[in-house]
Amino acid sequence: MKLVIVSGLSGSGKSIALDTLEDCGYYCIDNLPVTLLEDFVDHVMLKDPATYSKTAIGIDARNRNQKLADFPDSLSSIRNKGIDCELVYMEADENIILKRYSETRRRHPLTTESRPLREALEIEREMLRPVATRADIVIDTSFTHYHQLRDLLKNRLGEKGKSSLSILFQSFGFKYGIPLDADFVFDARSLPNPYWAPELRGLTGKHAEVIDFLQNEVIVKEFLHDIGYFIGRWAPRFESDNRSYLTIAIGCTGGQHRSVYLVEALSKHFQTITPNVIVRHRELR
Incomplete structure (x- = not known):
């Protein structure tokens, strides 16, 4: 069974990554709480391997800080169950992310009335550190447009050969x-x-x-x-x-x-x- 966990900074392209994996036949779930990650594997994936043989899960800073700190333990536990699990972490230059938010006018999940976007990005990067340090693949999307990112992900995760580099x-x-x-x-x-x-x-x-x-x-x-x-x-x-x-x-x-x-x-x-x-x-x- 194959599980791809997609994480990274808000605005780095995680939604595009999940959409691309879905097109490649993955069952995709966005923003699954870290506390439910092991339960999902035990009670959903392993119970119905035919449906969930290829699954992708998005995990981001909408999780609480303490729960993200527990992520490495959950990841180790999942791999010990025999799941082929790969962690993809996506990032981009801070100024690029600021520009993307300015263009889309979307709200960052960690911004508040007293917390500006740049400060929210710094907090998010620190929150996701336990995830980033365990990544199998780090993709920088600073200079990658939509179609390039889709092609890159398809080649690296969706259709890559299992027996060669x-x-x-x-x-x-x-x-x-x-x-x-x-x-x-x-x-x-x-x-x-x-x-x-x-x-x-x-x-x-x-x-x-x-x-x-x-x-x-x-x-x-x-x-x-x-x-x-x-x-x-x-x-x-x-x-x-x-x-x-x-x-x-x-x-x-x-x-x-x-x-x-x-x-x-x-x-x-x-x-x-x-x-x-x-x-x-x-x-x-």
């Missing part, structure tokens, strides 16, 4: 910040930059002209070879250690040329080795 290759621009959910970050800013060629500036690493430019550079070939060798050598070690997901982030200055080319090249290579390869270009819109 899922590798996410992600390009990004350092000028916009480093992805918080990356396992490894590689810096490609020392490589020749197509941006300085006027005819290539408006293109991306997916265009043939940029690909030709970078493929003809020896240092780019060496960089690509070294990263591929590193991942090929160490990915099986992660898999043997029961890791299901590995995120490889490659950055250049703006996330348009070098990092995109490298991610595309690496993904094509590893797709011949494992079927669970995901590609994401954060800065390409």
Whole structure:
């Protein structure tokens, strides 16, 4: 039986995650009290495994602080019952969440007449610390739009292979910040930059002209070879250690040329080795 627990900051995309899992065949419950978590497993999931073979439960700061502190014990107890349980924790940059609330005009569950939104977010982050520290997967949605998040979750949880490691290759621009959910970050800013060629500036690493430019550079070939060798050598070690997901982030200055080319090249290579390869270009819109 499979149980996915989705938690995280308000405004980080938990509702989208649950909707996506529901589309993937999960029976979904939002805002289940932590005190009922073990009872639900014992008296609902285990009593009717056919109906609840794939279940997703949302847990957030609407639980009381003390109940959230008891969450690690409940999680351990559930796993001891033989349930395949994964905990997904979602977060985003504070300023991004503030902007989302401003755009939607929704009320944060912890705000009051005397407690502003920023203070509520700080309290929420501290309340959820016992959950966040136990997470199997941390997803930062600061620069992820609706469809990207759905695709990412479908690949990682809804349709992932059970017997092989899922590798996410992600390009990004350092000028916009480093992805918080990356396992490894590689810096490609020392490589020749197509941006300085006027005819290539408006293109991306997916265009043939940029690909030709970078493929003809020896240092780019060496960089690509070294990263591929590193991942090929160490990915099986992660898999043997029961890791299901590995995120490889490659950055250049703006996330348009070098990092995109490298991610595309690496993904094509590893797709011949494992079927669970995901590609994401954060800065390409």
